[in-house]
Amino acid sequence: QVQLTESGGGLVQAGGSLRLSCAASGRTLISIAMGWFRQAPGQEREFVAAISRSGGVTYYADSVKGRFTISRDNAKNMVHLQMDSLKPEDTALYYCAGANTAYDTSRYQYNYWGQGTQVTVSS
Numbered sequence: 001q002v003q004l005t006e007s008g009g010g011l012v013q014a015g016g017s018l019r020l021s022c023a024a025s026g027r028t029l030i031s032i033a034m035g036w037f038r039q040a041p042g043q044e045r046e047f048v049a050a051i052s053r054s055g056g057v058t059y060y061a062d063s064v065k066g067r068f069t070i071s072r073d074n075a076k077n078m079v080h081l082q083m084d085s086l087k088p089e090d091t092a093l094y095y096c097a098g099a100n101t102a103y104d105t106s107r108y109q110y111n112y113w114g115q116g117t118q119v120t121v122s123s
Contacts, residue, residue, distance in 0.1 A: 002027045002112040004096045009117030012086055020081040020117060022096030030054075030074045033103035035110060036081045038092035038119075045095070049081060050103035059103065064090075086121045094119050 008020040020036070035050035049070040050059045058070050069082040079096060094117050097110035104110070 002032065002098050004098060004112055004114035006094065006096045006114045006117040009094060009119045011120045011122065014086060014088055014121055014123050016086050016121070017082070017084045018086065018119060020083065020094055020096075020119075022079040022081075022114060024077040024079070024098070028074070029072065029077045029079070029098075032098040032100065032112070034070075034072060034079045035097045035099065035103060035105075036070060036079075037095045037097055037107055037110075038090075039095070039116075040092040043092075045107055047105040047107065048094070050105065051079070052103050057103070059105065061105075083119070086119075088121045088123045090119060091121050092119060093117070 003025045005023045036048040037045050038048050039045040051070045055072045067085045072079045096114040098112035099110045
């Protein structure tokens with residue numbers, strides 16, 4: 001079993017940056033593809049970014065491409081999401097997720113979830 005814990009959320013002005021982190025325990029991350037999702041009030045949980053087990057392949061939602069960067073440090077069992085040029089529409093609860101299979105954009109392919117960290121971007 002894998003436990004995921006997100007951190008790094010907060011309140012930031014539009015145009016600012018935040019770096020989210022996800023710490024994993026219970027199992028080494030090298031065997032798990034990782035992703036970030038987000039959910040705004042009243043909306044479906046949506047895909048943000050994903051990274052392969054080795055970190056060699058990344059994939060982004062069109063809405064964040066060029067602004068967000070996903071990375072991982074398997075030695076430290078950590079995954080990060082660097083968020084730059086933030087917009088008010090990025091406001092949401094951000095979740096870290098792990099998949100036993102290959103990385104995917106569908107939330108249904110992920111087996112492990114954190115509790116989420118709130119990101120609020122003011123205009």
